Amino acid sequence: MRKSKYKDLIRYTETRRKQKERYRYRNGCKAYEPRTWTQFEDRLVLEQRVTDSALSKQIKRSVGAIQLRRYRLKNKIGVKDGV
Numbered sequence: 001m002r003k004s005k006y007k008d009l010i011r012y013t014e015t016r017r018k019q020k021e022r023y024r025y026r027n028g029c030k031a032y033e034p035r036t037w038t039q040f041e042d043r044l045v046l047e048q049r050v051t052d053s054a055l056s057k058q059i060k061r062s063v064g065a066i067q068l069r070r071y072r073l074k075n076k077i078g079v080k081d082g083v
Helices: 009-026 039-047 052-059 063-077
Strands: none
Touching (some): 039 063, 052 063
């Protein structure tokens, strides 16, 4: 539901927090320690031979981090989606 539909801003904030928590745990996100990306991990991210959730468990990075890394790598090398 949109923020403008809520009469109570505190209720909206609490609802959004619960939704984010539910999404985080449903997708198996864990708090991985930040570290630099290796060339091996970059290759796995670009190849996309397995799903992002399976790759997440394999290289111990969140699904969001994998998707963001893929986006940044494709922009860096100039690859367009669907081409």
